Amino acid sequence: MIVRQQGNRFVLFRQHDHALVSADFALRLKEIDRFHPSAVFAIAMHDVGWRPLDRELLWNEEEDKPYSFMDYPLEPKLPAYKAGIERVEAEDPYAGCLCSMHYASFFEGVSDPAAIRFREEELTRQERLKTGMNPEERDGLERALHLLKFCDYLSLFICLNEPGQNTFPWFREGLDYFGRKLLPVWEGTRRLRLSPNPFRQPFTVTIPYQVVNAAREPEEEGQLSIDVVC
Template structure:
């Protein structure tokens, strides 16, 4: 779950919904044609393992707020990561390898035994998947992983910031797009552009959300729509 605090309420976005919006961003990039065709599938499906976890809000009793994807307990989270990668890899080996690389990168330098084991198993999976690829596909994996992470950040920017604001620390200085620094600029609370503009045309992204209050009661459900302008 992606969690944005809003006064005494919490705005919640399901991870898989956010990933689908990541793919919406990818499809509108001017340069999308230079990436592997399976990259967009990987972007759209990279958080599919969260679907079961996000059916319910898991409450962080110590912090008195919902757990977010950033601090969700590893016990249920790691098997969900693995199941999601399994699903993607069964459909598309290249996309599965990208998702595996994405998740393995979260645990570089960690000491938790379960996280270390997860990373080691994913590195082994990547080698198996690469063995069935053409050399030019293997050469393109790191490029396409950067695309996945960039589009992931575009969607996270929309979810983690109040419309019209850029306060979440990850994005205050912009985002890296293959060596170029892209700055998000709000034209209004519902209109967003990036400078320099990486997109070929204006489009709208829409993501469902729900709101719970501090008493853990559901308050609202709706759709957040943002117009991306060029």
């Protein structure tokens, strides 16, 4: 889950829903035709491993709030990551390699044995998948990974900030887009633009959410819609 706290309430977004919004952003970029066709599929599916985990809310008893993707226990999370990568690889090996690279990057320099083992296994997977690529495809992997991370962060920006605000620490200085900083600028609470603008035309993204209170009771369900303007 992606969790945004509102006082004694928690706004929850499922990870796969957020990933689909990430792909919406990718498809509208001016430069999207310069990337491997599998890049958008990787972006859309990069969190598919979270679908089983997000069917049930896991509560952090120590913090008395829902676990988010940032503090979710590794024991169930790592197998879910692996299963998601394997699912993507089965449909599209290039996209599977990108998702593997994305998740392996989370565990650079870690000390947890399970995380180290996960990273090593994914690096092995990547080398195997690269043997089936031509030189141009291999050379484009890092650029496609940057695209995935940019679109991932932009979707997270919408989920982790209250509409109309930019208070979450990750995004206050803007988002890195291939060496350029793009600053999210709200125009009210439902209209967002990036400066400078990377998109071909205006569009709308929509993501479902649910709200639970501190007593773990569901309070609300709905759709968050944001108009992206140029």
